[in-house]
Amino acid sequence: MKKRRYPGGKAGFGVYQTIINIMPPHETYIETHLGEGAILRKKRLAVQNYGIDIDPLLVQKWINSTPEKTKIIQGDAVKFLDGFSFTGKELVYCDPPYLKETRKTGRIYRYEYTREQHIDLLDCIVTLPCKVIISGYFSKLYSEKLSSWNVQTFQAQTSGGIPATEYLWFNFEKPLFLHDPQYIGKDYRERERIKKKASRWVNRFESLPMLEKQAIMAQLEKSGVFEKNSFLL
Numbered sequence: 001m002k003k004r005r006y007p008g009g010k011a012g013f014g015v016y017q018t019i020i021n022i023m024p025p026h027e028t029y030i031e032t033h034l035g036e037g038a039i040l041r042k043k044r045l046a047v048q049n050y051g052i053d054i055d056p057l058l059v060q061k062w063i064n065s066t067p068e069k070t071k072i073i074q075g076d077a078v079k080f081l082d083g084f085s086f087t088g089k090e091l092v093y094c095d096p097p098y099l100k101e102t103r104k105t106g107r108i109y110r111y112e113y114t115r116e117q118h119i120d121l122l123d124c125i126v127t128l129p130c131k132v133i134i135s136g137y138f139s140k141l142y143s144e145k146l147s148s149w150n151v152q153t154f155q156a157q158t159s160g161g162i163p164a165t166e167y168l169w170f171n172f173e174k175p176l177f178l179h180d181p182q183y184i185g186k187d188y189r190e191r192e193r194i195k196k197k198a199s200r201w202v203n204r205f206e207s208l209p210m211l212e213k214q215a216i217m218a219q220l221e222k223s224g225v226f227e228k229n230s231f232l233l
């Protein structure tokens, strides 16, 4: 039987790839409003990872499936962020319940968000000393509060299957290097092409005699390619 998608869940085709494809390198990953945590589960783990949701029943479901190096916390997102000791190497991703006025359906979560809660969250995230992404539908409130942030839109579907434009607001320039490049490519075809190319290159490299592999690695190191392209944090 096909698993029912969590409402507003980001596991949809093309959705999690788009979000992961704007994530810059980070040491600590914080996903507030975790739900089923599609992004936390799909992306490469950071050194430390936190998932926060206020719904105790939902948090309970994570008990037997928490990824390594991850803490799942039941609590309020803003309280958690206000109390966290940031070093600047964090990436925060927030996916709050949709603002009521932007919705096509009524109540969908056991814990919804009032307009005041949206305002508190926005006021909190604009002061965070680290990289932050927040997702939602377009609203005047978000676009005004986050007017200095960058925006990317993409097409998704509501839980009822209606096409909808999702917005991502983020407080950094689009990164040259990603935390996790496994999903790069603008659509399925491009992602497949790049995946195939990468595996061809790896296979060709693997089939070389050991000393030739060593010579190539030494040459790459000498050329400074690793320093010039600081791929990893």
Ligand SMILES: C[S@@+](CC[C@H](N)C(=O)[O-])C[C@H]1O[C@@H](n2cnc3c(N)ncnc32)[C@H](O)[C@@H]1O
Pocket (backbone or CB within 6 Å): 006, 007, 008, 009, 010, 011, 032, 033, 034, 035, 036, 037, 038, 039, 052, 053, 054, 055, 058, 075, 076, 077, 078, 095, 096, 097, 098, 109, 110, 111, 112, 113
């Ligand atoms: C849009 S859903 C998140 C979907 C998630 N990204 C996924 O892929 O499954 C919003 C979540 O926010 C949670 N939530 C509501 N109020 C909250 C609060 N004050 N603090 C933290 N989480 C809250 C809800 O329980 C719900 O799981």
